[in-house]
Amino acid sequence: MALDFFWKVINFGVFFFLLYKFIKRPLSNAVRDRHEVLKRTLEEAERAKEEWERRYREYEEKFKKMDEELERIKRQLLAEGEREKERIIKEAEVAAERMKQQAQMAIEQEMKAARRRLQEEITNLTVQLAEKMLVGSIRPSDQEKLVEEYIERLRRMS
Amino acid sequence: MISSQTVRRYAKALLKIGLEEGKAEQYGEELSLFNNFFQAEEKLRLALINPAIHPKQRTSIVEEIAKRLGLSEVIVNFLRILVEKNRVKALPRLLQVYRDLLDEALGRARAVLYTPFDLSEERTREITKNLEEKVGKKIIMCVEKDPSLIGGVVVKIGGIVYDGSIRTQLRRVRENMLKG
Numbered sequence: 001m002a003l004d005f006f007w008k009v010i011n012f013g014v015f016f017f018l019l020y021k022f023i024k025r026p027l028s029n030a031v032r033d034r035h036e037v038l039k040r041t042l043e044e045a046e047r048a049k050e051e052w053e054r055r056y057r058e059y060e061e062k063f064k065k066m067d068e069e070l071e072r073i074k075r076q077l078l079a080e081g082e083r084e085k086e087r088i089i090k091e092a093e094v095a096a097e098r099m100k101q102q103a104q105m106a107i108e109q110e111m112k113a114a115r116r117r118l119q120e121e122i123t124n125l126t127v128q129l130a131e132k133m134l135v136g137s138i139r140p141s142d143q144e145k146l147v148e149e150y151i152e153r154l155r156r157m158s
Numbered sequence: 159m160i161s162s163q164t165v166r167r168y169a170k171a172l173l174k175i176g177l178e179e180g181k182a183e184q185y186g187e188e189l190s191l192f193n194n195f196f197q198a199e200e201k202l203r204l205a206l207i208n209p210a211i212h213p214k215q216r217t218s219i220v221e222e223i224a225k226r227l228g229l230s231e232v233i234v235n236f237l238r239i240l241v242e243k244n245r246v247k248a249l250p251r252l253l254q255v256y257r258d259l260l261d262e263a264l265g266r267a268r269a270v271l272y273t274p275f276d277l278s279e280e281r282t283r284e285i286t287k288n289l290e291e292k293v294g295k296k297i298i299m300c301v302e303k304d305p306s307l308i309g310g311v312v313v314k315i316g317g318i319v320y321d322g323s324i325r326t327q328l329r330r331v332r333e334n335m336l337k338g
Contacts, residue, residue: 123335127328131308134324138309143275146310147285150322154288 160248162255168245169255172236173263181230182260186253188233193253195223196246207247216241266296269315272304272323277311289313289320 172189176182196203202223206216217238224234240246261267271277271285286299293315304312308324 120336123332126335127332130331131325131328134308134328138274138324140275143273143309146322146324147273147277147281150311150320151281151284151288153322154285154292154320157292 160245160251162251164245165248165252165255166259168236168240168248169252169259172232173256173259175232176260177263179232181232182263184230185233186256186260188227188229189236189249189253189256191227192224192229192233192237193249195227196249206241207244209244213242261298264296266298267293267315268298268300269313271299271301272307272312272314273301274303274305274307274309274323276303277301285311285313289315 172185173182176185196206202219205211205219208216220237220241221234224237229237237246240249240252257268269286269289271282282299282301286297290297297315299313306325308328310323310327312323312326313320
């Protein structure tokens with residue numbers, strides 16, 4: 001019984017020795033490798049975390065800047081809109097003034113033309129009337145006087 | 159169309175002969191006589207300008223007419239040349255140029271006196287005399303009646319007009335009224 005136990009202990013000892021002898025190095029290597037892998041993974045995770053944090057900060061910064069840019073663009077657009085509005089109003093005012101002046105000029109010209117036509121008509125009628133009156137009323141003695149005046153003018157000219 | 163230069167050349171040539179012979183006035187009158195005939199007789203005019211008729215036939219027509227009209231030899235020759243050279247069509251223009259050149263050579267001008275009423279010889283002479291003094295040339299005056307003048311007279315010498323008519327005075331009145 002004791003011997004059996006003894007052999008079992010010896011057997012276990014030999015087994016343990018052999019196990020230790022043959023498994024220690026690969027196991028140790030495996031543990032070390034695993035440790036390395038874990039260490040690298042952790043490092044990568046740390047780097048990734050840092051990278052993401054950096055990017056987050058960058059984006060945060062960009063978003064902040066974007067907000068500022070949007071605000072600036074908004075202000076610029078509002079200012080431009082205001083300027084455009086003023087320009088359009090000014091142009092409209094100028095156009096309205098010009099149209100007013102043109103209309104005024106057209107009215108004045110029309111009035112002038114109408115006055116001229118009226119004056120022409122009155123003049124023509126007056127001259128026609130005078131002509132009618134003269135055609136019948138010029139007598140040979142009047143003609144004689146006119147010829148005398150004509151000769152006198154010729155004398156003065158020469 | 160015969161050029162003005164050609165017409166002038168022919169007129170000058172005839173005038174030169176006329177002046178040399180002292181018959182420039184006579185040649186003008188003869189040319190005018192033939193021209194009147196030429197203008198009045200359409201058949202004659204068409205025959206003389208028709209190139210289909212032989213020049214000899216056309217010159218014989220001219221000679222026959224000249225004989226009847228009693229034209230001088232110089233004029234007959236002149237007309238013969240015009241017919242042979244197919245330039246007889248320009249006869250009215252040629253006559254006008256000849257008259258102008260003759261007037262110029264003799265230091266005289268032609269004028270037309272327009273009047274709405276009959277004008278006495280004395281008044282016509284008076285006007286002519288005064289105009290002669292003014293232009294420095296002898297004036298051959300032709301009187302024409304123009305009732306549209308209403309009163310007064312108008313004389314035209316070439317391109318110059320001496321206007322003393324009521325019609326023109328009324329026009330001036332009208333222009334002044336329109337200006338004023």
